[in-house]
Amino acid sequence: MARSRVVYKYTEAEDKSMRLGFLLIAAGLLSLLGLGCCWLRPALQERGGGVSANCTVLAVRQLGERFACTFSCGAACRGTARYPCLQVLVRTSRSPAPALLHEDERQLRTNPKCSYIPPCTRDDQENSENVTYKQKYWKKKVGSQPFTCYFNQHLRPDDVMLKRTHDETVLLHCFLWPLVTFLVGVLIVVLTICAKSLAVRAEAIKKKKHL
Numbered sequence: 076m077a078r079s080r081v082v083y084k085y086t087e088a089e090d091k092s093m094r095l096g097f098l099l100i101a102a103g104l105l106s107l108l109g110l111g112c113c114w115l116r117p118a119l120q121e122r123g124g125g126v127s128a129n130c131t132v133l134a135v136r137q138l139g140e141r142f143a144c145t146f147s148c149g150a151a152c153r154g155t156a157r158y159p160c161l162q163v164l165v166r167t168s169r170s171p172a173p174a175l176l177h178e179d180e181r182q183l184r185t186n187p188k189c190s191y192i193p194p195c196t197r198d199d200q201e202n203s204e205n206v207t208y209k210q211k212y213w214k215k216k217v218g219s220q221p222f223t224c225y226f227n228q229h230l231r232p233d234d235v236m237l238k239r240t241h242d243e244t245v246l247l248h249c250f251l252w253p254l255v256t257f258l259v260g261v262l263i264v265v266l267t268i269c270a271k272s273l274a275v276r277a278e279a280i281k282k283k284k285h286l
Contacts, residue, residue, distance in 0.1 A: 089267055096263035103257025110249050129168040130176070130224035130235060135213045136162050137206065142186055144195035144202070156195055158202035163190040163213050165235060167226055174226060174235045183234060 085093065138160040146154050163176040176190045177183040186192055193205035226235035 085267075085271060089271060092263060092267045096260045096267065099256050099260025099263065101260075103253045103255075103260060106253035106256065107250075110253065126169075126227065127223055127225055128235075129221040130165040131219060131221050132163060132213055132217055133166050133173055134162075134164040135210055136164075137210060138162060138188075140188075142189065144192065146195040146197055148197065154197055156197055156202055157199050158193050158195070159206050160186075160189040161191045161206050161210055162188075165224065167224060167235060168221075169226070170232065172232065174233055176224065176235055176237060179236055179238050183236070187234070 140160050141157040142160060143155050143157055146156055148154055164173045165176050166173055177187075178191060182192055191206060191209045193202050193209070196202055222237075224235045224237060225239055226232075
């Protein structure tokens, strides 16, 4: 005689618990896919474009050329000002050729000819003073002291970054929290099924004892 399959009937609380578990599983998977496609992939590409090295300042100079920047003067107010171009030339421990230092990847994309973009203000003189302050910082405070920088000799041999836009901690959180959400969902589903299975078996054993 064929053995009949036991069909579990979940209570309302158990049903809600199962739905919550499946919802967390779906949310974790969608978060991993979304972050991987929209954010994590370009972040990893950027990291692939920057290996760490030791940099030493070779020269700090201001070019005669000035660049435009946009400042905000209210909710619906925008204006244009100018700032001088500061260049910091460095030598890396991985290459003897001089390279131009940039604050980060965003600054490189915004203005690849300069090493620093000051906070844009309405007053051109104030912008110039901010650039001059940064110039003195690299000349006097840093000087010939080595510091950590990031560069890619094959993709951008003439540019180095002072810092990465996406560091290891951000990348870790990008993976960690969707993964934790997924695992919590799996745990809720598994525990609910196990608890129901044990309850059914306990009830079956109890009925056999009364027979």
